[in-house]
Amino acid sequence: MGDKNIADLLGRFFKGKITPEEKNILADLISISEDEELDRLMEQAWDQFEPAETVGIDQSRQMLQAILMKGKDEEAGQSKVINIRSRRWWRVGAAAIIIGIIGSGILIFFNHSSSPKDVQNIAVVKPTKPDIAAPNSVNAVLTLANGQQVVLDSVQNGALASQGAASISKLSSDKIAYNSTGAENSKIEYNTLTVPRGSRIIHLVLADGTSVFLNAASSITYPTAFSGNERKVEVSGEAYFDVARDPMKSFIVSANGVNTEVLGTQFNVNAYNDDGSIDVTLLQGRVKIANDENSTILAPGQQGQLNKKGKIDLNKDVDTDQVMAWKNGLFNFNNQSVESIMLQISRWYNVRVVYEGKRSEKHFSGIMSRNDNISAVLKIMQLAGIQFKIEGDVITVSQ
Numbered sequence: 001m002g003d004k005n006i007a008d009l010l011g012r013f014f015k016g017k018i019t020p021e022e023k024n025i026l027a028d029l030i031s032i033s034e035d036e037e038l039d040r041l042m043e044q045a046w047d048q049f050e051p052a053e054t055v056g057i058d059q060s061r062q063m064l065q066a067i068l069m070k071g072k073d074e075e076a077g078q079s080k081v082i083n084i085r086s087r088r089w090w091r092v093g094a095a096a097i098i099i100g101i102i103g104s105g106i107l108i109f110f111n112h113s114s115s116p117k118d119v120q121n122i123a124v125v126k127p128t129k130p131d132i133a134a135p136n137s138v139n140a141v142l143t144l145a146n147g148q149q150v151v152l153d154s155v156q157n158g159a160l161a162s163q164g165a166a167s168i169s170k171l172s173s174d175k176i177a178y179n180s181t182g183a184e185n186s187k188i189e190y191n192t193l194t195v196p197r198g199s200r201i202i203h204l205v206l207a208d209g210t211s212v213f214l215n216a217a218s219s220i221t222y223p224t225a226f227s228g229n230e231r232k233v234e235v236s237g238e239a240y241f242d243v244a245r246d247p248m249k250s251f252i253v254s255a256n257g258v259n260t261e262v263l264g265t266q267f268n269v270n271a272y273n274d275d276g277s278i279d280v281t282l283l284q285g286r287v288k289i290a291n292d293e294n295s296t297i298l299a300p301g302q303q304g305q306l307n308k309k310g311k312i313d314l315n316k317d318v319d320t321d322q323v324m325a326w327k328n329g330l331f332n333f334n335n336q337s338v339e340s341i342m343l344q345i346s347r348w349y350n351v352r353v354v355y356e357g358k359r360s361e362k363h364f365s366g367i368m369s370r371n372d373n374i375s376a377v378l379k380i381m382q383l384a385g386i387q388f389k390i391e392g393d394v395i396t397v398s399q
Contacts, residue, residue, distance in 0.1 A: 198350025
């Protein structure tokens with residue numbers, strides 16, 4: 001049996017028309033097929049698959065078990081994760097689908113890449129129907145001390161401006177850096193770097209050598225040079241910091257009333273106003289987070305979360321891969337609601353999300369490239385019965 005047999009059976013499977021006997025045949029073919037051959041056939045079948053048009057309730061439930069998630073284990077009442085970490089996710093996933101080894105629970109879905117190192121090799125899918133492509137440019141805006149705004153995409157690499165005791169250079173399309181000029185008694189001035197919705201992330205190097213990566217819909221305000229006994233910046237949205245060590249000057253990140261204080265370390269701050277909480281995740285070193293009423297010290301791998309009541313909760317077992325997925329070019333959904341996922345999607349693709357009818361209570365887990373078109377990300381949730389309609393920059397969600 002050759003390619004045509006597998007392709008025909010895959011087509012019947014995705015359309016929900018395959019018989020139990022044909023399923024067994026397909027499982028046997030998968031078990032003996034070469035990786036590259038199977039990858040090609042599964043990719044072809046998936047690209048031709050239109051879930052909104054061809055999947056009924058029963059088929060959706062079956063595909064849900066096969067490709068993504070069903071929600072919670074009804075017997076245990078807890079989320080159950082099946083983690084596929086093989087790069088050849090189609091091969092593993094297909095075998096699991098057809099042989100029927102996947103029970104109800106959550107199947108983590110790896111789209112094309114199993115690690116951040118593979119992201120740069122992912123080709124962006126070209127839209128064929130109403131669709132929205134992933135951002136392909138950095139639309140960041142630098143606001144200088146005098147109020148002048150510089151759209152970084154509109155200027156060439158090289159010197160940008162002088163601000164107080166620092167000079168600013170654009171090093172690449174997604175990186176700018178501040179360098180001390182050594183000018184004494186210069187006035188300390190403040191700049192703001194803003195990354196709008198629908199923009200790729202940007203890398204900022206502050207005057208002390210600290211690296212900052214800003215996610216979409218985020219901004220940072222900072223001095224052009226640091227003086228005194230502290231280095232303080234203010235953030236909204238999400239930012240990753242790799243702080244240059246200076247025992248004489250603590251580094252403080254202020255985000256919506258929460259201060260994170262360090263000497264030199266790596267951490268992530270998520271302070272989007274529409275998320276309902278502020279999360280500080282420590283990757284390396286040690287930090288102190290505090291507001292007016294509480295404070296706590298984080299160890300590597302821990303997360304401090306300021307809840308709506310103003311209390312700081314400590315998560316000692318945080319998934320740092322999920323936290324840092326945005327910086328590594330990935331979406332990483334870990335048992336997240338449709339609304340939570342759509343918040344991330346709306347910022348990255350710069351779309352407005354509208355809900356019709358009762359909002360789904362289903363939760364999803366999955367890892368996908370942020371280079372994919374929006375339809376590729378939404379397609380996975382469609383298999384669970386969530387429907388999406390794309391009209392311009394508006395996404396309508398219904399169940």
